[in-house]
Amino acid sequence: MTERVLPVLDDPETAGFWAAAAEHRLVVRACAACGKEHHLPRAFCADCGTVSDHWVDVPPRGRLVSWTTVQHQVHPGYPTPYTVLLVELEDRPGMRMVGQLPGQPVTPLTAGQPVEAWFEHVDDTVLPQWRPTEGEWSS
Amino acid sequence: MTWRPGSCAVVGIGATDFSKDSGRSPLTLAAQAAHAALADAGLTAADVDGIVRCDMDTIYPAALAEALGVPDLGYWGDAGPGGSGPAAMVGQAVAAIEAGLATTVVVFRALNGRSGLRYGKGAATDVRAGGEASYEDLYLPYGMQTAGQFFALLAQDHMNRYGKTQEGLAEIALACREHANANPAAQFHDRTMTEESYYASRMLSTPLRLFDYCLESDGAAAVVVTSAERAADLRQKPAYVASVAQAAGPEPQPGLMFPMLTRTEMLTTPAVDCARRLFGRAGLTAADVDVAQIYDCFTITVLLQLEDYGFCGRGEGGEFAAAGHLRLSGDLPINTSGGHMSEAYIHGMNHVVEGVRQVRGTSTAQVPGAQVSLVTSAPPPGASALLLTAEAS
Numbered sequence: 001m002t003e004r005v006l007p008v009l010d011d012p013e014t015a016g017f018w019a020a021a022a023e024h025r026l027v028v029r030a031c032a033a034c035g036k037e038h039h040l041p042r043a044f045c046a047d048c049g050t051v052s053d054h055w056v057d058v059p060p061r062g063r064l065v066s067w068t069t070v071q072h073q074v075h076p077g078y079p080t081p082y083t084v085l086l087v088e089l090e091d092r093p094g095m096r097m098v099g100q101l102p103g104q105p106v107t108p109l110t111a112g113q114p115v116e117a118w119f120e121h122v123d124d125t126v127l128p129q130w131r132p133t134e135g136e137w138s139s
Numbered sequence: 140m141t142w143r144p145g146s147c148a149v150v151g152i153g154a155t156d157f158s159k160d161s162g163r164s165p166l167t168l169a170a171q172a173a174h175a176a177l178a179d180a181g182l183t184a185a186d187v188d189g190i191v192r193c194d195m196d197t198i199y200p201a202a203l204a205e206a207l208g209v210p211d212l213g214y215w216g217d218a219g220p221g222g223s224g225p226a227a228m229v230g231q232a233v234a235a236i237e238a239g240l241a242t243t244v245v246v247f248r249a250l251n252g253r254s255g256l257r258y259g260k261g262a263a264t265d266v267r268a269g270g271e272a273s274y275e276d277l278y279l280p281y282g283m284q285t286a287g288q289f290f291a292l293l294a295q296d297h298m299n300r301y302g303k304t305q306e307g308l309a310e311i312a313l314a315c316r317e318h319a320n321a322n323p324a325a326q327f328h329d330r331t332m333t334e335e336s337y338y339a340s341r342m343l344s345t346p347l348r349l350f351d352y353c354l355e356s357d358g359a360a361a362v363v364v365t366s367a368e369r370a371a372d373l374r375q376k377p378a379y380v381a382s383v384a385q386a387a388g389p390e391p392q393p394g395l396m397f398p399m400l401t402r403t404e405m406l407t408t409p410a411v412d413c414a415r416r417l418f419g420r421a422g423l424t425a426a427d428v429d430v431a432q433i434y435d436c437f438t439i440t441v442l443l444q445l446e447d448y449g450f451c452g453r454g455e456g457g458e459f460a461a462a463g464h465l466r467l468s469g470d471l472p473i474n475t476s477g478g479h480m481s482e483a484y485i486h487g488m489n490h491v492v493e494g495v496r497q498v499r500g501t502s503t504a505q506v507p508g509a510q511v512s513l514v515t516s517a518p519p520p521g522a523s524a525l526l527l528t529a530e531a532s
């Protein structure tokens with residue numbers, strides 16, 4: 001199988017996200033001084049000007065916002081069809097992440113349906129992933 | 140200082156042929172388009188003292204100056220990012236002229252977008268994604284690699300929330316193609332599209348089909364900007380810059396594209412803030428617009444901007460488009476050269492050229508008596524837009 005695209009693991013802004021994923025923890029950045037959560041991850045807190053490297057665990061649950069089933073092959077490491085899920089973390093409006101599943105839904109997806117995180121190992125990297133908690137899927 | 144509507148004008152327009160394989164370098168394409176724009180204005184390279192480019196262009200201003208034979212380049216700059224740049228590029232030319240930094244500015248975009256560097260091709264296989272505040276590490280590993288896949292998520296979200304999205308997308312593609320069929324320079328001049336052929340086109344990334352995507356193209360387009368005073372002595376009827384605006388919105392985003400998915404309201408783009416500024420500077424409203432060249436990398440990009448620029452209410456873009464307003468017989472004819480969907484993808488610069496033609500009255504799909512011509516350059520990550528008028532103010 002052709003190699004997948006993997007994330008940089010040493011970017012100062014996002015490294016903590018990937019380090020936590022390696023321990024099967026889902027985290028978001030938070031300001032160590034004022035507690036404001038920042039996703040996309042940022043070391044600099046615009047609310048109070050503090051620079052910190054602080055992460056908080058968040059429940060691995062969310063709601064489906066949108067999705068696309070990719071049918072046109074673009075990248076050799078990503079055989080089609082596959083489905084990208086855009087999810088919003090539970091109780092965190094606007095805090096969104098994407099996940100990817102091979103294949104496509106058999107049961108039609110609906111906005112707002114519950115999703116859960118899982119952790120996928122690819123070579124030396126662990127990717128937080130997302131899947132619907134219910135419904136049939138074909139790959 | 141305040142904005143002066145109509146202080147400057149576009150006095151020359153030029154473009155190369157549009158193709159899948161130009162067989163020429165982007166430098167040659169840029170020189171051809173700029174040369175044509177100068178000739179159209181009745182000017183020569185010796186009159187040029189400024190050049191503005193897109194920040195994603197591979198051609199630097201001095202390279203174009205050398206190729207054109209500009210003897211004394213005194214100002215250059217770039218604007219972007221990418222497709223959100225062309226109107227802002229014209230704005231930068233106006234700003235330089237108004238500030239006394241230049242008198243005659245060439246604004247250009249050149250690319251071998253099909254045979255060379257293809258934006259639809261996706262990520263490289265041999266490097267890790269992300270870093271440098273791009274946040275691509277949070278998206279590319281998940282199979283989110285092209286603009287089409289990104290816009291598909293916006294289109295699906297619009298479908299989830301509102302009605303007639305699909306009908307609107309189809310009508311946008313059909314209107315652009317109908318206008319291209321009248322334009323001999325359009326790549327799809329000879330190819331008609333029916334509702335049936337739209338729906339029969341291959342699904343690429345649900346809910347977007349092949350005909351929801353623009354054409355990857357090779358080519359270049361350029362315009363010449365000068366003061367209204369000088370414009371009065373030149374060959375062509377001036378297209379006055381009544382207004383130009385840029386906006387990044389209240390939630391500015393890093394990266395080029397994917398981080399827009401974390402905006403609180405991801406279907407409300409920075410074009411909303413651009414529109415407020417644009418119409419405010421001109422003292423005009425959306426109702427005054429006679430014809431619009433709306434940035435169309437995808438049909439959904441147009442649909443969202445119809446809402447953002449206030450041509451219809453929030454969530455009503457599908458319904459508005461499906462009602463037929465976007466055709467030549469409608470209230471808001473769009474992309475009258477065929478746009479990115481059916482003329483060529485020159486990253487928004489061919490939209491500026493066509494917006495000028497409408498003010499001159501020389502489009503192949505002319506809106507009779509067009510006075511106010513809107514040109515948009517689309518988000519993400521920012522937005523810019525131009526209002527061109529037939530009268531100085």
Ligand SMILES: [Zn+2]
Nearest residue numbers: 031034045048
């Ligand atoms: Zn803080």
